Amino acid sequence: MKTFKILGALILLISMASFVGNTFAEKGYAIGDTAADFSLKNIDGKMVSLSDYSDAKGFLVIFTCNTCPYAVAYEDRIIELDAKYKSKGVPVIAINPNNPSAKPGDSFEKMKARAKEKGFTFPYLLDEGQKVYPQYGATRTPHVYLLEKTADGNVVKYIGAIDDNYQDASKVDETYVEDAVDAMLAGKEIKVTSTKAIGCTIKV
Template sequence: MKRLYILAFGLFLTSSLAFAQGGYKVGTKVADFTLKNTQDQQMSLGQFKDSKAVVVVFTSKNCPYAKLYDGRLQTLATTYADRGVRFLFVNPAIGLEEGGDTIKTMADKIDTSISDMTYLLDYQQKVSKQFGAVKTPEVFLLQSSADGFYLRYKGAIDDNPQVETLAKEHYLKNALDAVLAGRTITTTERRPTGCMIKKF
């Protein structure tokens, strides 16, 4: 009986580890997905196939860490828009079962003066699980190619969530510059700092 318990516990740990390491690996092709935006319209990744790159940002207006990065991400999105890069902000429905964000409440929290920002709601967390996102904010840089999108970088935005001016390593910006210049990305993955995405 004890042996069976140990075996079952071992299988549990193995499956938990596999889940924690799930999602796309850097260099792999990303499947298309469709989610609703704040205007209750369906939007898909495939709509942005003409972009040079797409940054998928898993974020939440309820997360203090995500709020700290709001300005930085909006600046990056605006700066790189003219260079063929599109940012998609995906809310993984944190706390939805406890009265969290809906399309309406999420829309109410968005700065309407930033008209070119695309916010999507991942109601059933299908996309966040597909990517293997575990925290907000967490970014995934996708490079466009003739046959779809490929993951080139994932993880943290930079190395200082608290104070923007003290950040020394700008992981996402460096990865974007490398992709657009056709160079190899030196840092392809960094563990993000943020709020855990509660799976349900």
């Protein structure tokens, strides 16, 4: 009888753990969801929202930071994405999701310095209070969300990594983000809509 009680308790615990795990996994946006707008402070001190871009066809919302080696490795490629697609109506909107208290290198002042050093051509926003990244479900830096601007709002079309080789841009085989944006702009089906974001965990 005692054995059955123990087994029953174990089954209950496993079920609860599974429920919690599934609930966590379901947080954030999925493909096809409509992303809410936000208002975050840019490195120039001005507030930026997606609604500011009246002529945009979509957005590359990229959660990134100063301190993660993966994010740093992708900085030049993020600049290139903005250069390639901003003129086509799909600008990069970079957001630093890290808590500066936990990661001083990701402070607002350090963000301004890094953007100037690298010559960022896009907004670099601080997720002050860490309110936006949980809405998206971002877990890594970098973590990309391609949004398509529609009459019903900004629809999530792709989530994940920029490409398949963070170490060497010259050895990339799969350009996930470029393929997704090109397909979206052409009105075609995006073949790969989700990949695993490779990077550092967001610091809380």
